[in-house]
Amino acid sequence: MISRRRLLSLAGASALLAACGSNTGRGDDGQALKQWYHAYGEPGVQQAVERYAKAYAKTPVDVQWNPGDYDSKLATSLLSGGGPDVFESTPQLSSVRAGQLVPLDDVFGDAKSDFSESILATHTVDGKIYGVPQAVDMQMLFYRKSFFTQAGVQPPSTVDELVDAARRLTTGSVKGLFAGNDGGGGVLGGPALWSAGLDYVRDRQVGFDDPLAATAVGKLRELYTSGSLLLGAVKDWAEPDAFVQGLVAMQWTGLWAVPAVVKALGDDFGVLPFPALSSSGKPSVPVGAFGAMVNAKSKRIDEAKDFVKWLWIEKTDYQEDFNLSYGFHIPPRKSISEKASKLTSRPAADAVKFVRDNAKASNPPDWTSVMRTAFNDAVSRVVRDGAPADAELKAAAGVARDELKRLYG
Amino acid sequence: MRNGRAFWLFVGPFAAGLLVFVYVPIGWSLLLSFFDARNTVTPTEFVGLRNYADMLTDGPFLSSLGTFSVFAAFIVPLTFVLALALALLVSQISFMQAFFRSVFFLPTACSYVVASLVWKLSIFNGLRSGLANTVLGWFGADPVAWTVSTSPPWYWLVLVTLRLWLQLGFYMILFIAGLQRIPAVLYEAAALDGARSWQAFRFVTLPQLRTTSVAVLLLLLIGAYQAFDEFYNVLGTDRGYPPFARPPLIYLYYTALGSGGQDFGHGSAGAVILTLLIVGVTLLQGRAVRR
Structure with missing residues (x-):
């Protein structure tokens, strides 16, 4: 009992403290788009995604790195208005039904045919695409x-x-x-x-x-x-x-x-x-791929979509860097995966072949x-x-x- | 007037915190339990008692309640007896009493998560090099997959020893406090009447410890039904939680907050059922102990 009471008072105190400070570190509160990632294990990924966000000229973007139980945290934050504008996840039928996600079909443009069909299928619910695949695992x-x-x-x-x-x-x-x-x-x-x-x-x-x-x-x-x-x-x-x-x-x-x-x-x-x-x-x-998605409760859906389009459709060099410079993923875009030299040597080349011939969605939207x-x-x-x-x-x-x-x- | 202000100064922040972080969520979850609240905390579809009916016919939820009634039935008496025994031993020794008291109390300060990881990863891992398996190896036994094997269910050994280690000291301290409040004259009178040590324990110590015992039993029982941390950390994996030894709270956690299937209606209904169960068992037990 004692510990619970202490915890409560600590929680109260920290809430007061948090109210005093700014959590963006950029000064212009409310101006920056909020983007969430789960914590990648490979060193360098966090610095990389922060670098990408900084390079976006149109809107400031704050990257939040989320160690721990990312799925639960994300799911809970999508219920309230305080969640991220842009985040990575795989779409679930239930979240689509609950109107939590923004369809991103118009973000793809001509690039759609460049994405691997089986991967795109895992981000598609009722014919609409809800995520731009970032990296295939x-x-x-x-x-x-x-x-x-x-x-x-x-x-x-x-x-x-x-x-x-x-x-x-x-x-x-x-x-x-x-x-x-x-x-x-x-x-x-x-x-x-x-x-x-x-x-x-x-x-x-x-x-x-x-x-x-x-x-x-x-x-x-x-x-x-x-x-x-x-x-x-x-x-x-x-x-x-x-x-x-x-x-x-x-x-x-x-x-x-x-x-x-x-x-x-x-x-x-x-x-x-x-x-x-x-x-x-x-x-x-x-096979599964995290995709960049846009929160339907975001107040800045258009800006968020523009950012997703810029980062994951237009900046192909970032996608290549993100997939191949840190851990080891297959770029979801054929034009990038085909020319990636890292993926042509033996065990990795086998993996690429398996994905082409034997891929099954590890986490389909309606499962x-x-x-x-x-x-x-x-x-x-x-x-x-x-x-x-x-x-x-x-x-x-x-x-x-x-x-x-x-x-x- | 000044007294009144001081009162609110001290009580106000705590009361506000209690209201905002405890009572409002409790009320909200009660509300949610009557709605179809999938992927939303502001539901619109009132379903009456349907969530309750669903949970009361939900196999995994009922089996988790059953499992934890059994778990409580043996962890509660076991902790009670061992904590009392420790308290008696520690309060009877005449040297280094403070040292032993602290040593036994110390594990209480350890986090459940940290202790779970130590138990799971170093003491009871399934490799030949794990501590428990190394000891088994001295006797020529094969390594045991402690947290994996379900026949025999070795994971109970891991979970029960962990819980005992973490909480014995705390209940020991409660008993020591209780023991210190027993007037020495009672023991002197008993000794004059020819009571031996067992009789003194049976007719003086135990009755005098009644209030402490009731409190300890209640806390233990509530603790058993609220089990979460060590179970989640020892048996949970990134693929979810296995269907055995699944505490009700873990099942409800996955129901309400599991990725993609946020079902606050059923989760809240389950939480209310669990609360009622704890309250009911507590009242029954209080009545039985007080007589």
Whole structure:
């Protein structure tokens, strides 16, 4: 009780203090457009986006860098009038329905055809585009070539081969595969569906209400119980630490990890998409792109749109810098990605090819958090508790069907 | 007159803060619980009790309430007994009492988030090099994925030890304060009547600690239902929270504030249900203890 009371009085005090000061640092309060980014892990990105904003001559732009739970913070701020004018995110059907986003079709102009169609599709709701894709991220399977040669194992091209390879590559101190500390259910749920030719949502219908889904998710259970997964690593799947430290022969992580892996392992690694389950399925890689969006509650929508157009459509040199100078992303514009020399060498070139041939939206606009929670819960129960996959997925499909009905009518 | 001004000077800012940051949000959330408030905090579509009906038939929410009733049923007595035992031990030793009191109290000053990360990343990580697994290794056992495995559910060991470590000291201090208020003459009288130490504890200490015990039980119970920090930090990942050991508050947090699915109507209805449950259990318990 005491601590809560103290916290409250501290909060009161800081609110008073905040009221006294200006938070823009530019002096002309209310003049600057507010632009939000989540905190990129790569050094230099923050300085870069601040540099871009400063170079915009028409309107002053204040960049806010947001460490921590960006999605929740952004979602909450979009409810009030105090949110950013321009921000990065992926559009959700529910936010479009709630009228929180401004359609940006007119911002694109002729440049529209230069953006990769599959990426643009993830920013499109009911035929309107709500975000200008900034940088493409994707996930894939990294494997250690020398471990495979030593064990006499071929890179897997089906899910069964993947399970088998993970088992055969597990020795005393090395595990076969690391796919997240939750046992793979979180990141591999989508790829498992795609491996069987299914999807989260397809044509406004539940995409995984199919007996094959149970088989596909059952494979993740097989992986989990085989004892070949690394579990409880210090850094989770998004960081390549377990892989570069030689704790595993394979790890599911993202394109962003390529520079760190190259630095540690040289060319002793390769990359693969998540393999197909059977002939009806296809290999897949989850792909997503943050896009620049405009807040519908902003009082300066036109200025915000002008800025987005300038930064992400006209200044192609900034897009190239943003994508390739710090971390490792694929520029969403074909004209830039095709001439990027960094993306023509081996592992990165493979990734570009996967995105072209095997891309699946990791976070489609009509896959809402209610559906995601129901699906992830079901997968987690199947994988970790051994719950019957068909019943669990059927229940999740029921939740998703209700939600789709509510959204699409 | 001067007294009145001083009163408002001291109480005013706090009362204003309480009003703005506590009572208005509580009232607002009560209001939201009767509306279809998706992606908005100024809803227009009144739905009556539908959100409540939805939450009361919502599988994950009910199972989280169930899980946490079980969690409370064992964390509350466990903390109570251990804190009382510690308090008795510390108040009986005659040397370095202040030192031991401080040592046991110190973890209370540690942040839940920091402690969660220490527990998750260094003590109970799943690698061979984790502290717990290193100790297991001395006995030739295989490493255990403490926070991942659901059969057996080792994560409870992680969460319960963490919570005990963090809060035992605080309740120990409450008990020590209670113990110090028991007049020594009672023990002398009991000793004259031939009471042994167990009898003195049973017939003098325990009854005299009744008020303290009631307070401690209440705080523990409320704390158990309000669990959030260590669960979120130990079991949560960037892909969300697993369906087991999910405290009601975490479920409500994802319902109301999860990205893309901001549903303040259902979230608020759940929060009201949880509040009523805590109030109900607290009243029942108060009645049972007071007799």
